[in-house]
Amino acid sequence: MPTTLKNEAAIVGIGETEYSKNSGRSELALASEAVAAAIRDAGLSPSDIDGMTTFTMDTSDEIEVARAVGIKDLTFFSRVPHGGGAAIGVMHQAVMAVATGSAKAVVVYRALNGRSGARYSEGVSGGPTTSDLIHWSWYMPSGLMTPASWVAMFTQRYMHLTGCTSADLAEICLAQREHAVKNPRAFFYERPLTFEEHQSARPIVEPLRLYDCCQETDGGAACVVVSPEWAKDLPNKPAVIRAVAQGAAGNQESMTSFYRPEIAEIPSMDIVARQCWEISGLRPDDIDCAVIYDAFSSIVLWQLESFGFCKKGEARDFIQDGALRLGGRLPTNTHGGQLSEAYIHGMNGVNEGVRLIRGTSTSQPEKNEHVVVTAGVGIPTSAMILGQS
Amino acid sequence: MAISGKEREAFEKKLEAYVGLDIGVEDHSRNPINAAMIRQWCEAMGDENPIYLDSEVASGSAHGGIVAPPAMLQAWILGGVAMAAGEDDPADKQRELHRLFDAHGFTGVVATNTEQEYLRYLQPGDTVRARTVIESISEQKATGLGIGYFINTRSVFKDQNDDEVGSLTFRVLKFEGAEVPAEASGDSGEGSPAGPPQRIKPALAHDNAWWWDVIETGELPIQRCAECGVLRHPPRPMCGECQSTDWDFIRSTGEGEVVSFVVIHYPEVPGYTYPLVVAVVELSEGERFVGNVVDVDPGDVSIGMAVQASIELVDDELKLPVFRPVSV
Amino acid sequence: MGETRRFAEVGVGDALPALPIELTTSLIVAGAVASQDYTPVHHDKKAAQAAGMQDVFMNILTTNGLVSRFVTDWAGPDARVTHLSVKLGTPNLPGDTMTLTGSVREKDDAAEAVVVDVTVKNAWGNHVTGSVKVILAAGD
Structure with a gap:
C-alpha cells in the first residue's frame, strides 16, 4: 500500500471538444466526445476504463457518459464539489483510485454549455430553498451575486494592502493573451490584447475590468489516468503525477469567506501547496512552468504566493519583466488560460499541463521537467505537480 | 435544441x-411633410424646440425655416391605422x-x-x-x-x-422559443411581471429566519452562544468554540469599518441601482456583515472608512441593514 | 429649451442635464399615434397582455424622439442631429419613470459636431443605450 500519492499515477491521454460560444449540442454530447477523444489519445479502448470522476456541477452522470461512450463495468465513480475548486480535486480522486487499486484506468471529465446554456455571470438567484440558497441569502439582497463580485471583494483588499494595481493585473492578461494568439483552440486565437485595451475596458465589478474576467464557453475536456507501469506500454509520453492534494481552510464559505481575520489571501491554496511540496519532495525552484487557475486575473497572483514562487504580497513584483511569458521565470497558462483560451472549469488547464510535459504546447517553454497545475481559488480547492517519467 | x-x-x-x-x-409618405403631424409629434414628445413650430424663430435659426424633427423620419412612411x-x-x-x-x-x-x-x-x-x-x-x-x-x-x-x-x-x-413581442426586451430576456422590480428576497429556513424577523423590528442582531458568549455571524446552529446549541443574540450598535468593498457595474439586475457599492463591514462588536454602502459616490468609498448601519426598506417589501459613511 | 450651445464651449466629458420622464399610458399611446405606429401592443392593453407584457409599452420611434429631444434640449435650436443610434433594452411601461442621462464622448472638429453617449434607464435596467451625433452652432 502506498504511503503517499507520489508517482502513483500518470495522465496518458487527453481529449477535448472544440471550444465555442454555441456548441449546438447537449452537455452529455460534449462530455462523451471529450471522454472518447481522451481514451483514443491514450491508445486505449472504452472497455479499458473502469473508473470515472467529475465535478458535482457537471450535468452529465458518469453512468450516462459511460453508456454513451461504450465504457463497460465501473469499479470507481465519484464527484468533487465547489465549482472550479474541483478541477484538480477530480485528479486527486483518480490518483487515489489508481494508487489503491480501486480502479485501473480512470477517466476525468468536465463539459458545459457555459455560454449558450446556464451562464455563471448571470449570478445566483431564486429557486428552491436549499442550504446553498440560504447561504447566498446573506449576499443576494444586497446585490452581491456573481463570481466576479465575490472575487473583486478579495481583490480590493489585496490591492489595498500590497499596492498592486489594475496595471499589474493587465500584465497577467497580456501574458496569457500572447499565448492564446498562437493557440488555434483559443477563443482569442490571433487576436492580441494591448495594455490600453485592458485599461480602457468597461468595469465589471470594480476593481475588475472586462479582460480580468474569464470567458464563458461551451465545450468539454477529459483525461485518462492509469498507473505509471501501464503508462510505459502506451503510445504517449506520460505525465506522472508527483503530488496531488485538496484543501479547505477553516472558516471557509464556498466563495464568500469574508469572515477570516485577513481576506487578502487564500489559505485553502496554502494548505494545498504545502501538501504538494511535502508529497513530491520538490521546491518552487524545481518548477519550470505552470497552469494556474484564472477565472479572474487577480487570483493568479495569490496562487504564486501560496506556492512560494514569491513572498506574500510580492506577486506583483514577481510578474514584472515577463516572468509569466515564454522565456520568463515561470511561463504560465501557455494555452491562454481561461481568460483567453476557454473556460472549461480548469479541465482545459489539466490538458495543457499534460501538453507541457509532452512538449506539445503551442507556446512550449524549453524546460519542462515539472509543471504545477491548480484549481479555482476563493473556494475549497486543489492542485497537482506533473513530472516526466 | x-x-x-x-x-x-x-x-x-x-x-x-x-x-x-x-x-x-x-413605402412612401401618404401626406407631404406637414405642420399638423409635426405639432402632434412635438406635443407627444414634450419637445419645445421652436424650429419645429415657431416660423419666426425657425427662420432666424441655422435651419432657415420650419423643419420636421429628424427622429420623425420613419413616422412619415408608417402605415397608420391599417397596421392594427x-x-x-x-x-x-x-x-x-x-x-x-x-x-x-x-x-x-x-x-x-x-x-x-x-x-x-x-x-x-x-x-x-x-x-x-x-x-x-x-x-x-x-x-x-x-x-x-x-x-x-x-x-x-x-x-x-x-x-x-x-x-x-x-x-x-x-x-428559438417563446414568442416575445418586438421591442419588448433586449438583454434581460424577461417579460414584465406585475409591479416594479424588487430585490431578491432571502430564503428563510430554521437557522436564519429569526434573524430576518429581528431586522423587521429595526434592530441589527448578532447571534451569541448562550454557553460561552462568543458571537457569530452568519447565524449557524452550533457554537464552533464550545459546541453548544443554545444561543441568543445581541443588538449591534451598527458602528463599523469597511474591510473591503466592490463597485458592481455588470450585470444590472432589476430592483437594484447601479453602480452598486457592496462592502464587508467589521462591526464594532467584532463580527462582520456584508451590505450596501449608500448615499456616497462610489469613488469616495475606501477601506478603513467608518460607517454606520441603519435598517431600512430597500424596495417595497424588504428591510435590510445599509451603511452610510460617518463624517468625522 | 435652452440657449444655443456653441461648439467651442463644449468639452469632452461634459454631462447633459438628466431628464426624468414619467411613463404614462397617455405618453405611450400619444407617441405611438404621433409616429403613425398602430401596432396594437402600443395602444391596446389586451393585445399587449396577449403578447406577454403586463401593459402597453413604448414603441421605438417614441424612444428615438425622446432621445433626440433630450440632446437638442441641451444643444439648442441651431443644432442639427445627424446620427442617432440605440441598442434596445428593457421595455418602457406605464407607472415607471425613464431617466435620460448623457455626456459628450468626442468632438469632431472638422464637422463642428459632438457625439453624445446617452443612457436611458427605467426600473428594469437600461431601456436603451446609444449615441447621438449633433452639429453645434459655430462661433463663440
Whole structure:
C-alpha cells in the first residue's frame, strides 16, 4: 500500500471538444466526445476504463457518459464539489483510485454549455430553498451575486494592502493573451490584447475590468489516468503525477469567506501547496512552468504566493519583466488560460499541463521537467505537480 | 435544441439567398411633410424646440425655416391605422424571411438596435419614400434569449427630387422559443411581471429566519452562544468554540469599518441601482456583515472608512441593514 | 429649451442635464399615434397582455424622439442631429419613470459636431443605450 500519492499515477491521454460560444449540442454530447477523444489519445479502448470522476456541477452522470461512450463495468465513480475548486480535486480522486487499486484506468471529465446554456455571470438567484440558497441569502439582497463580485471583494483588499494595481493585473492578461494568439483552440486565437485595451475596458465589478474576467464557453475536456507501469506500454509520453492534494481552510464559505481575520489571501491554496511540496519532495525552484487557475486575473497572483514562487504580497513584483511569458521565470497558462483560451472549469488547464510535459504546447517553454497545475481559488480547492517519467 | 448538422446547413443556405435582396415593397409618405403631424409629434414628445413650430424663430435659426424633427423620419412612411390589422404584404421579402425562420423554430423576434442617419432635415411640402434591403444575416449566435440569428435591414429615404435624405438600419434577433413581442426586451430576456422590480428576497429556513424577523423590528442582531458568549455571524446552529446549541443574540450598535468593498457595474439586475457599492463591514462588536454602502459616490468609498448601519426598506417589501459613511 | 450651445464651449466629458420622464399610458399611446405606429401592443392593453407584457409599452420611434429631444434640449435650436443610434433594452411601461442621462464622448472638429453617449434607464435596467451625433452652432 502506498504511503503517499507520489508517482502513483500518470495522465496518458487527453481529449477535448472544440471550444465555442454555441456548441449546438447537449452537455452529455460534449462530455462523451471529450471522454472518447481522451481514451483514443491514450491508445486505449472504452472497455479499458473502469473508473470515472467529475465535478458535482457537471450535468452529465458518469453512468450516462459511460453508456454513451461504450465504457463497460465501473469499479470507481465519484464527484468533487465547489465549482472550479474541483478541477484538480477530480485528479486527486483518480490518483487515489489508481494508487489503491480501486480502479485501473480512470477517466476525468468536465463539459458545459457555459455560454449558450446556464451562464455563471448571470449570478445566483431564486429557486428552491436549499442550504446553498440560504447561504447566498446573506449576499443576494444586497446585490452581491456573481463570481466576479465575490472575487473583486478579495481583490480590493489585496490591492489595498500590497499596492498592486489594475496595471499589474493587465500584465497577467497580456501574458496569457500572447499565448492564446498562437493557440488555434483559443477563443482569442490571433487576436492580441494591448495594455490600453485592458485599461480602457468597461468595469465589471470594480476593481475588475472586462479582460480580468474569464470567458464563458461551451465545450468539454477529459483525461485518462492509469498507473505509471501501464503508462510505459502506451503510445504517449506520460505525465506522472508527483503530488496531488485538496484543501479547505477553516472558516471557509464556498466563495464568500469574508469572515477570516485577513481576506487578502487564500489559505485553502496554502494548505494545498504545502501538501504538494511535502508529497513530491520538490521546491518552487524545481518548477519550470505552470497552469494556474484564472477565472479572474487577480487570483493568479495569490496562487504564486501560496506556492512560494514569491513572498506574500510580492506577486506583483514577481510578474514584472515577463516572468509569466515564454522565456520568463515561470511561463504560465501557455494555452491562454481561461481568460483567453476557454473556460472549461480548469479541465482545459489539466490538458495543457499534460501538453507541457509532452512538449506539445503551442507556446512550449524549453524546460519542462515539472509543471504545477491548480484549481479555482476563493473556494475549497486543489492542485497537482506533473513530472516526466 | 437548435437545428444542427445537415438540416442547419440547408437552412442557412436558404437564408443566404435573402442577403442583399430589396424587400420588394416601397413605402412612401401618404401626406407631404406637414405642420399638423409635426405639432402632434412635438406635443407627444414634450419637445419645445421652436424650429419645429415657431416660423419666426425657425427662420432666424441655422435651419432657415420650419423643419420636421429628424427622429420623425420613419413616422412619415408608417402605415397608420391599417397596421392594427397586422396583415402582411405577400410580396414583402422581409416578411417571407421571418416566416422561414418561424418554420424552423426561430419564432421569437426582438428588435435589438436601430441606427439612423439624417442627411438633411425635412421641410413642410417635402415627400419621402423608402426602399429597404436585407443587408446581412449573422451566423447562428447564443444570446440571452436563446439561440438565434440577427437580421440587419437598411432603409434608404429619398425625397421628391430623388435625393437621399437619410437612412435607417434596423437589427432584429430571430430566436428559438417563446414568442416575445418586438421591442419588448433586449438583454434581460424577461417579460414584465406585475409591479416594479424588487430585490431578491432571502430564503428563510430554521437557522436564519429569526434573524430576518429581528431586522423587521429595526434592530441589527448578532447571534451569541448562550454557553460561552462568543458571537457569530452568519447565524449557524452550533457554537464552533464550545459546541453548544443554545444561543441568543445581541443588538449591534451598527458602528463599523469597511474591510473591503466592490463597485458592481455588470450585470444590472432589476430592483437594484447601479453602480452598486457592496462592502464587508467589521462591526464594532467584532463580527462582520456584508451590505450596501449608500448615499456616497462610489469613488469616495475606501477601506478603513467608518460607517454606520441603519435598517431600512430597500424596495417595497424588504428591510435590510445599509451603511452610510460617518463624517468625522 | 435652452440657449444655443456653441461648439467651442463644449468639452469632452461634459454631462447633459438628466431628464426624468414619467411613463404614462397617455405618453405611450400619444407617441405611438404621433409616429403613425398602430401596432396594437402600443395602444391596446389586451393585445399587449396577449403578447406577454403586463401593459402597453413604448414603441421605438417614441424612444428615438425622446432621445433626440433630450440632446437638442441641451444643444439648442441651431443644432442639427445627424446620427442617432440605440441598442434596445428593457421595455418602457406605464407607472415607471425613464431617466435620460448623457455626456459628450468626442468632438469632431472638422464637422463642428459632438457625439453624445446617452443612457436611458427605467426600473428594469437600461431601456436603451446609444449615441447621438449633433452639429453645434459655430462661433463663440
